[in-house]
Amino acid sequence: MTAPTAYEKHDHHQCIDEALLAARKICKKNGARLTALREQVLSKVWQSHRPLGAYAILELLSDEGQGHPAPPTVYRALDFLQENGLVHRLASLNAYIGCDAPGRAHDSQFLICRHCQITVEVASDSVSSALKTCAERRDFAILHSSVEIVGECPNCQQAQS
Amino acid sequence: MTAPTAYEKHDHHQCIDEALLAARKICKKNGARLTALREQVLSKVWQSHRPLGAYAILELLSDEGQGHPAPPTVYRALDFLQENGLVHRLASLNAYIGCDAPGRAHDSQFLICRHCQITVEVASDSVSSALKTCAERRDFAILHSSVEIVGECPNCQQAQS
DNA sequence: AATAAAATGTTATAATATTGCATTTTATCC
DNA sequence: GGATAAAATGCAATATTATAACATTTTATT
Structure with a gap:
């Protein structure tokens, strides 16, 4: 079996772009609104292949100069992304990670x-x-x-x- | 397959007593000290077959008139019980439940x-x-x-x- | 009894998550 | 296109879960 991409050095921008493209498609299909904020959160979640906590995402958004969003902003975006099968929450880490096979309902x-x-x-x-x-x-x-x-x-x- | 006991009406005191007996045996074997406090926490965890949060355990201890223990007290007891394979933490619920097959190392x-x-x-x-x-x-x-x-x-x- | 180690008590605070309500943005209908 | 409703976001406060740091007490060992 070839190693999962996550373990190899690679350009995360490509992962992010792919994730965004897939997300737009899925949201369109679902009649769900993938707003700018939600895209930003999704990008952050895909910036590495490591789970990110909600407050870490919050910081990344602040750094980007999107103002200083408050926790509910991030949690709501994460809820939306989870509902649409775009991110998973890892309970053992209290953290979130981009879904590898978005759209399809699945337990992974x-x-x-x-x-x-x-x-x-x-x-x-x-x-x-x-x-x-x-x-x-x-x-x-x-x-x-x-x-x-x-x-x-x-x-x-x-x-x- | 016969239904797991947990689903049947039964006397939880018996579960508690059994759990305490097993715990004493295991701790003895491990050279670990199962103190009164730790036994109390273990009892609470076994009082139903439902996972209990740390703060719920805290309240139960207070109700019992053991003074008003603070959070670290409960968390430390839970840590001890986990280390000795007597309780499990359920990450998806932030809650704790008694281990059914204590002592043996196992992933359940x-x-x-x-x-x-x-x-x-x-x-x-x-x-x-x-x-x-x-x-x-x-x-x-x-x-x-x-x-x-x-x-x-x-x-x-x-x-x- | 003296000492060291382990356990517990206590206070404060960190980290994660939600509630409730105000405001803004977007979609829809006329 | 403007009125309206619905959805999304902003914002302040607070709830929930967990830990850090240090004092005190208890227990085991000598």
Whole structure:
């Protein structure tokens, strides 16, 4: 398997641009309004492949000279982006990350590196079906699942040895 | 499969007592000190099969007339209990729940009912191995995984129909 | 009993998130 | 195009969750 892009050096502007393009398309389809503010928040979320906290996003917006937005501004934008499947919230980090396969409804799994924080989203069918089977056996009806795996990414493992 | 006990009406005092007994045994083995305070916190965590927030535990302790402990008191006790594998923290709820299979190191999965909050801990081999395979394929070394599944428990599904 | 280590108490504060209401912007209808 | 309603944003206050720093007490060990 080729390494996920997130682990390779690359131009994040391209990631941001792609994310914005996809987002515009999805919002159009959904009849949702991707405003300037929401695009800015989405850009920040895509500026690295690391989860960003709401207050970190807030700072980035301030730095950019967009005035000094207050917390609700960011949280509302994040809510909107989550509702439209454009970002995910990582509960174990209280942080947000851009969705890799936006638009499609999906439960994904996250591989979070504890060293470099780079986080990769995966959508493993075998994990999904294992979860499904597990829940069904207990007559539990899944609405949503959160799978967050913390460990060491390939790069950071190498760096140690 | 028989329904997990958590979903059945039952005497929580028995759960609490069992949890305390197991905890004492484990702490003894670990050379860890299960103090009165820590036992009280563990009891509270086992008083229902619902995750409890730190501040909720704090209130329960106050109600019991143990003075008015401050937040660090509870957080420290919870840290201790987590370190000794006696409680789990559910990141998606910022809440704590007693560990069903204390002592043994394990990554478990949680089935959280969004209606009644009753939460069942499961240790599914197929989920674990799917996660393992998924991570290995990406050369990711797992340190810890958090799997929290929100949905409807059998009881609450029935109640709706 | 003296000492060190561990646990707890206490105060303050950090970090994350939401409520409620005012204002502005955008879409829609006539 | 202007009136109106709906959506989005601004803003102030505050709620919720968690930790830091330091004093005191308790426990274990000598």
